[in-house]
Amino acid sequence: MKIGCPTEIKPQEFRVGVTPNAAHEAVQHGHEMLIQAGAGTGAGFTDEDYIAAGARIIETAEEVYASADMIVKVKEPQAAERKMLREGQVLFAYLHLAPDPEQTKDLMASGATCIAYETVTDSRGGLPLLAPMSEVAGRLAPQSGAWALQKANGGSGVLLGGVPGVRPANVVIVGGGVVGTAAARVAAGMGANVTVLDRSIPRLSYLDDVFMGRLTTQYSDQHSLATLLPRADMVIGAVLIPGAAAPKLISREQLSLMQPGSVLVDVAIDQGGCFEKSKATTHQDPIYDVDGIIHYCVANMPGAVARTSTIALGNATMPFMLALADKGWQKACADDPHLLDGLNVHAGKLTYYAVGRALGIDVTAPQVILKQVG
Ligand SMILES: NC(=O)C1=CN([C@@H]2O[C@H](COP(=O)(O)OP(=O)(O)OC[C@H]3O[C@@H](n4cnc5c(N)ncnc54)[C@H](O)[C@@H]3O)[C@@H](O)[C@H]2O)C=CC1
Numbered sequence: 001m002k003i004g005c006p007t008e009i010k011p012q013e014f015r016v017g018v019t020p021n022a023a024h025e026a027v028q029h030g031h032e033m034l035i036q037a038g039a040g041t042g043a044g045f046t047d048e049d050y051i052a053a054g055a056r057i058i059e060t061a062e063e064v065y066a067s068a069d070m071i072v073k074v075k076e077p078q079a080a081e082r083k084m085l086r087e088g089q090v091l092f093a094y095l096h097l098a099p100d101p102e103q104t105k106d107l108m109a110s111g112a113t114c115i116a117y118e119t120v121t122d123s124r125g126g127l128p129l130l131a132p133m134s135e136v137a138g139r140l141a142p143q144s145g146a147w148a149l150q151k152a153n154g155g156s157g158v159l160l161g162g163v164p165g166v167r168p169a170n171v172v173i174v175g176g177g178v179v180g181t182a183a184a185r186v187a188a189g190m191g192a193n194v195t196v197l198d199r200s201i202p203r204l205s206y207l208d209d210v211f212m213g214r215l216t217t218q219y220s221d222q223h224s225l226a227t228l229l230p231r232a233d234m235v236i237g238a239v240l241i242p243g244a245a246a247p248k249l250i251s252r253e254q255l256s257l258m259q260p261g262s263v264l265v266d267v268a269i270d271q272g273g274c275f276e277k278s279k280a281t282t283h284q285d286p287i288y289d290v291d292g293i294i295h296y297c298v299a300n301m302p303g304a305v306a307r308t309s310t311i312a313l314g315n316a317t318m319p320f321m322l323a324l325a326d327k328g329w330q331k332a333c334a335d336d337p338h339l340l341d342g343l344n345v346h347a348g349k350l351t352y353y354a355v356g357r358a359l360g361i362d363v364t365a366p367q368v369i370l371k372q373v374g
């Protein structure tokens, strides 16, 4: 199979979908690996690294899309990229379709088979292709929020760890999954006073166990969150209902409960965001102010640390990329129900229920699609 990896074009996105190590494995499996010239530069990989791995360097994105049977990339295809997808081609990338009707419409119109990293599952109920980037975004969230709390950035001027005689910042983390746990570790490490809310009691028990008193856990309901807002210097939104649009947990009205210059970091922005006034921002222009509350809503946070993120993502995606290339998507998905969970669009049909519910589009069950193509 010809596997194509284009250069990412989302603003300030420096990751690349295939590492030289993954390219090498694909070539060893008998596949042709096509890498767009310069695709790895932002993550510290040169064209020569890919050539040494046995890949071919292709000058333009147009040529990569035209030649490849499968496109492997990081972020959801931008409008210009969606025009280059075609019937029968496989797209393997983050898609985040629930909050993105335009992209969903274009992917359905392309006729391509689109497998979303963020809905591939594992046998323990986890999301193995989202988790590595959630680890990164979670670790970055307190750091980005601490920067936003500085006066020059519009924040209240509170230092996360405080100093002797002055209280540390109160950090509230809503959602104690992979992002929330990583954020808690860093925020606690920076000396903040951390509270984590979740709806899963087993998850709260786990956090209570591993942090051994270094944070407070609380069941997540509207009232609990509202009572924490007046004292919260930073709230990190880290909730997820897989594949679905994020629930809105802080309304615009509730912003008035917070101290001016407090910060909301909405990591869940790629699923539409969990605060009412969240809208996606970029690394170039990451924050904005609503009623005196600073919002940080960068939808591709891991792109800021592209080297670490690319290697972590490449380690996780490689076995799935190889299965798709070795067997073809039909057999790879038939053999592995967890990979089948990643199927979001096939030949004009939407195949993921949470996306269908969010966008009001009819869904065809992925199992039905497999029967049709089998
Ligand atoms: N902005 C960015 O660059 C990135 C964003 N993300 C996003 O971060 C979000 C979280 O991802 P993960 O931590 O990997 O998910 P996860 O599935 O590991 O954790 C989500 C947690 O939210 C909890 N939850 C669901 N509804 C809740 C509610 N109403 N109140 C409190 N908790 C609730 C769940 O019980 C679960 O523990 C996702 O939307 C993901 O796409 C992930 C990586 C990068």
Ligand SMILES: CC(=O)C(=O)O
Binding pocket: 075, 094, 130, 133, 134, 270, 299, 300, 301, 302, 303
């Ligand atoms: C998960 C995601 O959206 C990202 O890593 O950019």
Ligand SMILES: [Mg+2]
Binding pocket: 076, 096, 270, 299
């Ligand atoms: Mg997006």
